[in-house]
Ligand SMILES: Nc1nc2c(ncn2[C@@H]2O[C@H](COP(=O)(O)OP(=O)(O)OP(=O)(O)O)[C@@H](O)[C@H]2O)c(=O)[nH]1
């Protein structure tokens with residue numbers, strides 16, 4: 001395989017940039033571009049050792065830096081690898097990389113280092129996918145889950161289920177091929193129970209898909225209420241910015257204002273919306289339509305009510321619209337005298353807070369309520385989670401085949417039929433873990449990666 005090189009650090013100005021070289025000729029190429037200060041030849045460097053020296057392109061001195069050597073198979077890719085740390089200017093790093101190309105390396109494709117790690121058995125496919133998630137993580141929780149995933153959490157869960165299926169298939173095959181030589185009776189009920197448990201475990205994994213997505217991208221939240229209820233004031237309070245315009249004119253917010261915040265240990269994707277009301281203004285009308293769409297998509301709704309004014313028809317319409325949804329009812333403006341009838345909101349919504357969106361202390365109160373409502377703060381994805389659409393599709397198909405095998409066994413279909421369905425389920429699990437995956441799938445997975453990873 002050709003020896004590849006790429007800058008592993010992001011483009012831009014920084015303290016240092018790292019150029020990574022991997023493949024059979026990595027050490028030879030490093031020797032061509034790097035002259036150790038102590039005069040010791042690069043070729044004699046052992047794995048996990050570093051040296052300081054000069055970086056050259058032919059006779060031209062480019063920079064000074066540090067060379068780190070990894071010897072196969074003890075490297076990220078499983079191949080001989082050299083990493084050159086040079087000064088982190090955009091041009092300086094580019095020149096060092098060009099020197100590596102001149103010395104025989106070829107440019108690495110997106111994710112090619114990780115792809116080689118996969119092909120050399122250093123990582124499973126789900127672990128490789130988790131590398132991209134670790135890089136993309138924007139919050140502590142998702143980073144922790146992706147790290148567990150990178151250490152093989154999902155792979156272990158899938159392997160456990162695959163082993164169960166395999167032993168079932170072996171037993172069924174033995175019964176089909178050598179029925180007279182089997183000591184015990186075939187216990188259909190026992191095997192059906194095992195299949196039922198496999199379906200349950202796959203269902204649990206499939207359930208983790210949405211949770212993983214929420215942890216990665218944030219929980220979609222809509223801030224809704226009638227005009228002037230204080231939605232934008234609340235948005236600004238939670239984001240700690242003046243992102244939304246606040247005035248005492250009804251209909252101030254028209255377009256959706258979106259911002260991501262960390263609240264109660266969770267990432268929330270907040271959308272401050274236009275106030276719900278009938279309007280002749282075509283612009284505000286479009287804003288109300290967009291608000292209704294955001295409301296439909298929201299996993300959590302902040303419904304804001306103005307406690308200083310009696311509930312209006314608009315409030316009643318909103319109450320009808322969101323009944324049965326995941327709502328945090330916010331009775332706002334508690335610094336003002338309360339209008340009659342507001343207490344009814346507490347009987348309508350199980351989660352109600354009384355706050356003033358002008359008071360910074362309200363942030364803590366809202367954070368506590370959000371974390372209690374979503375329960376995501378207590379989420380445990382340490383035994384692995386379905387992290388992307390490819391994995392979800394494989395797991396869903398495996399689950400359906402396992403469920404069909406269960407029904408087949410329960411309804412007395414032939415063992416042949418049950419065996420085929422179990423094999424199909426197992427196939428999908430192997431596809432998920434990468435043990436049986438086409439080149440096409442691998443290409444697609446790594447196209448999500450950055451160059452240099
Ligand atoms: N006294 C008091 N006034 C508040 C409070 N929260 C918001 N306001 C005021 O209420 C008015 C409307 O606030 P906004 O945040 O713009 O209300 P909105 O719901 O976004 O209104 P629209 O964008 O028009 O739908 C502003 O004058 C705010 O200063 C509060 O807790 N107490």
Ligand SMILES: [Mg+2]
Pocket residue numbers: 231232233244245246252253273
């Ligand atoms: Mg507003």
